Amino acid sequence: MKENTPSLWDLYITFVKIGGFTFGGGLAMLPMLQKEVVEKHHWATEDDLLDCYAIGQCTPGIIAVNTATMLGYRKRGVLGGIIATFGEVTPSLVIITALSTLLNQLQGNVIMDRAFAGIRVAVCVLILQAILKLYKKSLVDIPTILFCIATIICTVFLDFSPIWFILIGIAYGLIIQKIKRGNGK
Template sequence: MTSLWELYITFFKVGIMTFGGGYAMLPILQREVVENKGWATEAELADYYAIGQCTPGVIAVNTATFIGQKTKGVAGGIIATLGVVSPSLLIIIALAKIISNFANLAIVKNAFAGIRACVCVLIFNAVCKLWKSSVIDKITFIIFLTVCLCSLILNISPVFFVLLAAISGIVIKQVEARKK
């Protein structure tokens, strides 16, 4: 039985290991939440990211609330979210007091240039894992390709793609059902 404390500590760890936005959190979530704890599947993570991208708020917080809620109900949702934001509070408060120009230090700039190179590989690996549970046939492959290219070329909000993809899913399944 998962305790609220375990949920808090796990999401505290996820928060502290996330460098960048919600996308950088994905490889950490796959390791900690899917592989180590088994609280969600890869497919469910894809669902949470889809919803997290088209609902208000920071994606990392939306995803934490989802997984917490699934594991331990409403209290779980709140505790997981508090866990994921706690490291930010501690680290920013500590840093702001010591140095205000932290981001301009040469050593910090160099370290983060290295971390960014690593994070783009980790996101690529994370996408490969999600691919296995989301791109399962020709139609889903076409949806993947269309959305990926369009969102790279056009400057359109992800909300539009998420809604369109959901509607396409419903229409395609209806058409398939009619054929049978």
């Protein structure tokens, strides 16, 4: 893959687009990140994007903002991180500011309630699409599948904190890589 350094304006506009058309939070943005950052602009590989996304999930704050910051930083340093972050949040700031008074006036309106019910369904589909993309890249062998099952059981049914599984996942990845390197892989 060729090295492609975007202008600050291109970073900003791309993340305005991602931030403006991603409904449903961080998981829903993965397909758009894939399309814009990997396929269209070639600013990262799929693996790079998943790494940034995983770190964005593991760090405090909003996944979308964390991921934009990291991708911007990787391409243009501190200023790139700031610009990508500002691009990511600009649509939300504009939309929230414009809609806040309108929503207060329409609270309890049947049409609005139905519209939001429809949006929730669409968001579920976007999240499922993101999960399927992550699944294909992340669950690559029996140990990762077993770790995934254990994480689901412990976080959903036993109310364990996902933080523990993130830390265990980091340790697991480091150990597996050390073993693979030790075996000449």
